Amino acid sequence: MDKVKKLPKDIEVIWRLNALLDCTILLAITLIIFIGKTFVSKGMQPFLLIVGLVFLGLTILIPLIEVMLVNYHWNYWTYYIDAQQVELRHGFFFRKQIIIPIARIQNVTLKQGPILRLKNLQKIVIETAAGGNDISGIKNDEADNLKELIMKLAREAQNDL
Amino acid sequence: MTSKPKRLHPISLLIFTYESIKQIIFPLIIFILGFSRISSIAWLIVIVVALVIINLIWDIMDYFMFTYQILESEVVIRSGVLVKKVNHVPFDRIQNITTNQWFFLKPFGLEELEIETAGQSNKAEVELKAVPDTLKKEIDLLRYKKGTTINNAQTEENVYTISWPDLWKFSLTSPAYFSALLAVLALYGKVKDAIKQNVYQNIADRMTHLGFLILIIVSLIVLFVFYLGSVAILILKYYHFQLLENDGRLQITRGLFQIRKTVISIKRIQTVIVKQPLLRTFLGISTIQLVIISNSKEGETEKDIVIMPVIATKKVGEFLQQFLPQIPVKEIEPKLNKWTYYYELRNATLWAIPTLGCLIWIGYSNFWFIIMIIILGLFLLFVPAFLSAKRSKVQYVNKEFLMLQNNKFMIKQVIYIPKSRIQYIEKRSSIWLEQKSIASLLIYIRSGNSKRTFNVNYQAEEDISEIITWYSEK
Numbered sequence: 001m002d003k004v005k006k007l008p009k010d011i012e013v014i015w016r017l018n019a020l021l022d023c024t025i026l027l028a029i030t031l032i033i034f035i036g037k038t039f040v041s042k043g044m045q046p047f048l049l050i051v052g053l054v055f056l057g058l059t060i061l062i063p064l065i066e067v068m069l070v071n072y073h074w075n076y077w078t079y080y081i082d083a084q085q086v087e088l089r090h091g092f093f094f095r096k097q098i099i100i101p102i103a104r105i106q107n108v109t110l111k112q113g114p115i116l117r118l119k120n121l122q123k124i125v126i127e128t129a130a131g132g133n134d135i136s137g138i139k140n141d142e143a144d145n146l147k148e149l150i151m152k153l154a155r156e157a158q159n160d161l
Numbered sequence: 162m163t164s165k166p167k168r169l170h171p172i173s174l175l176i177f178t179y180e181s182i183k184q185i186i187f188p189l190i191i192f193i194l195g196f197s198r199i200s201s202i203a204w205l206i207v208i209v210v211a212l213v214i215i216n217l218i219w220d221i222m223d224y225f226m227f228t229y230q231i232l233e234s235e236v237v238i239r240s241g242v243l244v245k246k247v248n249h250v251p252f253d254r255i256q257n258i259t260t261n262q263w264f265f266l267k268p269f270g271l272e273e274l275e276i277e278t279a280g281q282s283n284k285a286e287v288e289l290k291a292v293p294d295t296l297k298k299e300i301d302l303l304r305y306k307k308g309t310t311i312n313n314a315q316t317e318e319n320v321y322t323i324s325w326p327d328l329w330k331f332s333l334t335s336p337a338y339f340s341a342l343l344a345v346l347a348l349y350g351k352v353k354d355a356i357k358q359n360v361y362q363n364i365a366d367r368m369t370h371l372g373f374l375i376l377i378i379v380s381l382i383v384l385f386v387f388y389l390g391s392v393a394i395l396i397l398k399y400y401h402f403q404l405l406e407n408d409g410r411l412q413i414t415r416g417l418f419q420i421r422k423t424v425i426s427i428k429r430i431q432t433v434i435v436k437q438p439l440l441r442t443f444l445g446i447s448t449i450q451l452v453i454i455s456n457s458k459e460g461e462t463e464k465d466i467v468i469m470p471v472i473a474t475k476k477v478g479e480f481l482q483q484f485l486p487q488i489p490v491k492e493i494e495p496k497l498n499k500w501t502y503y504y505e506l507r508n509a510t511l512w513a514i515p516t517l518g519c520l521i522w523i524g525y526s527n528f529w530f531i532i533m534i535i536i537l538g539l540f541l542l543f544v545p546a547f548l549s550a551k552r553s554k555v556q557y558v559n560k561e562f563l564m565l566q567n568n569k570f571m572i573k574q575v576i577y578i579p580k581s582r583i584q585y586i587e588k589r590s591s592i593w594l595e596q597k598s599i600a601s602l603l604i605y606i607r608s609g610n611s612k613r614t615f616n617v618n619y620q621a622e623e624d625i626s627e628i629i630t631w632y633s634e635k
Contacts, residue, residue, distance in 0.1 A: 096590075098588075129607040
């Protein structure tokens with residue numbers, strides 16, 4: 001396990017779907033604003049028009065940026081696990097590097113929503129006493145192995161608050 | 162040495178009642194106001210009395226269902242009228258024990274006892290409202306079985322007791338006053354809404370007749386009275402403050418009307434913070450606090466235990482050597498990095514433009530208002546940004562300790578963190594910051610009943626990488 005790994009390529013499909021989902025939600029909000037506009041008093045209408053247009057802009061812009069960045073996002077998302085620590089790196093514009101010592105891990109949770117299930121992926125949440133960190137999604141069997149490995153290492157390491 | 166389940170002292174029935182009345186008094190008032198138009202006074206009185214009696218009966222049942230039991234290795238609390246609850250608290254899961262003794266409980270030899278654990282509830286795991294003041298000792302005897310007899314013979318004790326000049330210095334320079342002031346202003350806003358508009362207008366008219374000068378004098382007097390009030394509260398709280406180190410435990414005692422005694426074992430300390438608000442920086446005095454795991458009901462920063470209210474900054478090292486010798490004290494000298502200043506001040510500017518813009522747009526007709534807003538805004542945004550750039554620095558002291566200095570609003574913080582207490586660390590950078598070899602570091606630790614983050618922003622990347630290497634080493 002001692003090497004830096006990337007997420008499976010399939011995660012890109014998930015991220016694109018997520019972008020689509022964001023697009024739908026934003027579109028719904030925009031529609032509600034435009035429909036609501038016809039019901040309010042005259043004075044409020046220009047204000048709501050501006051808000052509606054801003055949301056329309058966001059509906060197009062945000063998912064577009066998300067989709068454009070998917071490849072970069074994937075390229076910069078890496079994880080690394082050894083006997084001492086878990087190291088996560090991600091972000092293209094804003095870069096994060098997170099180091100969690102195995103001995104500080106309280107529990108590991110595997111999560112799978114309907115979208116992740118499509119591609120047989122699971123999200124891993126690594127919890128410490130001061131909050132958790134995610135690995136967005138890796139293959140089912142690999143996730144199970146990873147969970148077993150982390151828990152085995154965590155059991156060996158002494159952990160006391 | 163184990164005991165049978167015991168009830169609290171009957172006096173706690175009064176405390177229960179007092180607390181439940183405190184809880185229902187506001188809903189009750191709203192109820193009375195709401196129904197006073199619909200129903201007659203007689204009915205209203207009947208309903209209110211009935212409610213109070215039901216409440217009272219409930220409290221009495223509550224009291225009789227509540228028992229505590231001290232066993233060989235745990236405390237067991239049984240409670241609940243309808244839903245029975247049995248809570249087991251093993252001794253080795255106790256984070257700290259606090260006792261509160263109000264002056265009127267002293268003649269009865271009673272006190273309140275609180276046991277805190279690492280559980281994520283937002284009140285102490287065990288709250289015994291009135292128990293004999295010997296109970297604490299009983300629990301301690303069981304908790305620290307080994308060698309208690311030797312300790313009774315007393316190894317040398319490490320004591321610090323606050324002196325009157327120090328207590329005055331502490332109370333007079335506390336920034337707690339400002340938060341109290343904010344609370345009062347918020348309250349004023351609410352009261353203003355409640356007072357009928359015309360009454361308020363009437364008063365305001367008279368005020369303007371009195372003239373601007375008198376208005377200023379009145380508000381100054383009001384401010385001064387609040388200041389005195391906050392000083393008095395602090396003196397009452399920290400009266401006869403005493404820190405005692407004995408056998409790996411710290412005991413903090415303080416208070417006049419309510420004597421509060423907290424005992425925490427040194428190995429449960431998460432980090433140590435030396436704090437210096439701006440005013441105290443000028444006077445060269447600091448406050449030393451412990452970050453601990455607790456689930457007390459107090460606010461996030463009030464959970465930090467003050468172990469040294471006021472000390473000359475020069476003597477902090479000496480003090481830590483005396484009470485917490487495992488902490489290696491070292492001077493911290495932030496290196497001057499122009500990018501740190503650039504980014505901090507740029508962020509402040511990015512905040513300043515929209516906020517000041519909005520405020521000026523609202524009050525554009527009033528020249529003095531604009532001037533005041535600009536001065537205040539520049540002060541509140543740029544001074545903290547400048548101080549952050551000037552103070553931020555992280556370095557490791559030895560294999561086990563990290564030392565971090567940063568600035569929170571205008572408070573200078575020097576934080577000593579043992580490696581074993583860091584839950585995880587995070588380095589933040591960006592595509593642009595990397596080109597200039599700049600990065601930020603966030604340290605996550607456990608605090609109170611959740612987490613706390615200490616950060617240093619916009620540092621030289623090599624400094625941050627050094628810390629990451631230090632942290633990754635076994």
